[in-house]
Amino acid sequence: MNKFPIMIFIGIIIIIKFRDLVFIILTYNYTNKFLENFLTNKIFNVSEPKLSKKAIDYVLDCLRTEWISSSGSYLETFEKKWAKYCNKKYAVSVTSGTAALIVALKALNLRPGDEVIMPSFTIISCALAIIEAGGKPILADCDLDTWCIKTDEIKKKITSRTKAILIVHMFGHPVNMDEIKEIVKNKKIDIIEDAAESHGSKFKNKVVGSFGKISCFSFYVNKLITTGEGGMVLTNDKGLYNKMKNLRNLAFNKTRRFSHNEIGYNYRMTNIQAAIGLSQLEKISEHIEIKRKNTLLYNKILTSYDLPISLPIEKKWAKNTFWMYGIVLKKKLMTAKRLSQKLFKNNIETRPLFLGMHEQPIFKKMKLFKKGNYPNTEYLSKYGLYLPSGLRLNKSKIEFICRTLKRILCEK
Numbered sequence: 001m002n003k004f005p006i007m008i009f010i011g012i013i014i015i016i017k018f019r020d021l022v023f024i025i026l027t028y029n030y031t032n033k034f035l036e037n038f039l040t041n042k043i044f045n046v047s048e049p050k051l052s053k054k055a056i057d058y059v060l061d062c063l064r065t066e067w068i069s070s071s072g073s074y075l076e077t078f079e080k081k082w083a084k085y086c087n088k089k090y091a092v093s094v095t096s097g098t099a100a101l102i103v104a105l106k107a108l109n110l111r112p113g114d115e116v117i118m119p120s121f122t123i124i125s126c127a128l129a130i131i132e133a134g135g136k137p138i139l140a141d142c143d144l145d146t147w148c149i150k151t152d153e154i155k156k157k158i159t160s161r162t163k164a165i166l167i168v169h170m171f172g173h174p175v176n177m178d179e180i181k182e183i184v185k186n187k188k189i190d191i192i193e194d195a196a197e198s199h200g201s202k203f204k205n206k207v208v209g210s211f212g213k214i215s216c217f218s219f220y221v222n223k224l225i226t227t228g229e230g231g232m233v234l235t236n237d238k239g240l241y242n243k244m245k246n247l248r249n250l251a252f253n254k255t256r257r258f259s260h261n262e263i264g265y266n267y268r269m270t271n272i273q274a275a276i277g278l279s280q281l282e283k284i285s286e287h288i289e290i291k292r293k294n295t296l297l298y299n300k301i302l303t304s305y306d307l308p309i310s311l312p313i314e315k316k317w318a319k320n321t322f323w324m325y326g327i328v329l330k331k332k333l334m335t336a337k338r339l340s341q342k343l344f345k346n347n348i349e350t351r352p353l354f355l356g357m358h359e360q361p362i363f364k365k366m367k368l369f370k371k372g373n374y375p376n377t378e379y380l381s382k383y384g385l386y387l388p389s390g391l392r393l394n395k396s397k398i399e400f401i402c403r404t405l406k407r408i409l410c411e412k
Contacts, residue, residue: 044397046349047222047324048390050290051276052283058275072271078278079232082217085281086195086209088234090241093269093277094248097196097218100231101129101166103267104192104214107243110135110163116192117157118166119149120356120369121377126166126194127357127368135163139357141374145313147171147326147353150376151179158183164190169198169208171386172291172323173314177203177211192216196231199224200288202319209234214244219273224287224321225280227273288321290391294398295322298387301402307409308333324386326353328379333409336385342408343387348401353384 062068075093083091094100105116116130121142130137140153147170154165165184167175180191193212195201201208209215214237219230233244246252251264280287299311308331314320329336340350356377358369387401 042347044348044388044401045390046351046386046388048392049221049226050283050287050391052279054282055276055279058279059272062272062275067271070268070270072274074271074274074278075269078274078281081278081281082232083234085284086207086215086234088210088215089236090234090238092233092241092244092248093274094231094233094267095269096229096267097194097216097220097231098125098129099248099265099267100196100216100218100233101125101194102132102265103244103247104216104233105129105133105135105164105166106247107214107240108133108135108164108190108192113161114163115159115161116164116166117154117162118357119168119170119377120358120372120374121147121149121170121354121380122168122194122357123196123354124357124360126168127360127363130166136161137357137368138162139369139372139374141376142170142380144310144328144376144379146173146175146315146318147380148173148175151176151183154180154183158187158189162187162189164192164213166192166194167212168194168196169201171312171326172198172201172321173312174198174201174203174208174318174320176315176317177206180211190214196220196223197323198321199323200284200319201321204317205319213237214240219277219280222324224291224323225277225284227269227277227280230269230273230277287391290393291322291389292320294389294393295320295325297395297398298325298402301399302327302405305402305406307406309409322389324351324389326384326386328353328384332383336383339408340385343404346404346408348388348404350385350387353380353386355381 079091079093094103110133114135115138116135117138117140118126119142120139127137138157140149140157143150149167169175191212193209193215195209195215196218198208215234217232219227221228235241247264248267250266251260251262253259295312302311309327309329312322336352343350356374358372358374363369
């Protein structure tokens, strides 16, 4: 059999493939990965984690040593290092940010009728935790600039039944803690911090999570550092520490293993999750730098376009880690839902901002929050969303997202 034609055919195929490869490389360099998104119909995800080689090494170490459950050296190390990072003495790892809030509120020993003031603009976990702990959530509206709870609203809501104030550092921007501390001065009111969205954020150069009697964190996959699912509670009070540690472990009696005097929960983080968390904590400064750099680029481009939207801010006393890049429509050109639909048609994923607690169907059914006025929460909920904000976002993607947003908002 004559192999010459076959060799010619193979040679032609190689030349064609080489030509295609050269074209792809040139195109790749020219567009800086951008054309790839169109060719593959890839979605610009709203958030993506960034795991290091250390994460793989640490997880493999757990598997090799078979320390894969809710005890092990990575758990102890992660708890201690996270507490140190946040300037707290004690840390209790849990399974989620919601679990952290429940354990924190339960540890306060709320009685029927005890009130906890919280923002109307936040995730439902905050209200659920207060209810689960036997308390009554009392809502306060938020600021339109920082999206954090309005301190003058807190003052109006304090009564003789107020047991605690649950503050939430929103989207990376801290609450003004001087104002909060002034409110509770000479009052027997505890401060609980929810810093789930604000790892590493600072108020006057002091990291959030260091102010409250108890501080709560989430390590969900979209957070600045992640364990996939997970959370942490911090405190300087050894009694509260022991209480929360017991609550997350089904509240076993000390004298009898399978005997229980109160309701506890199986909220134990695994050693594998802690291994990932430790590797993430080692990269937290890098992650913060990426978030701030991307926000600066977003702000620069969108400001130059002069679009009818408000952009994330940073008060002079704050260090904002910009967990997610949120925008709010200034003019009622369209709702956030409509804008989100238009962006998704261009492969850009978004998320709406929180629905206010007073508008939650389940709470309406429970007849909670029947009174009250929360206009800022309602405006943010209807006209706000956040754009792709992941740690793997690059310049070309941000530029495309901004151009697409401009085109949509300027359509006649």
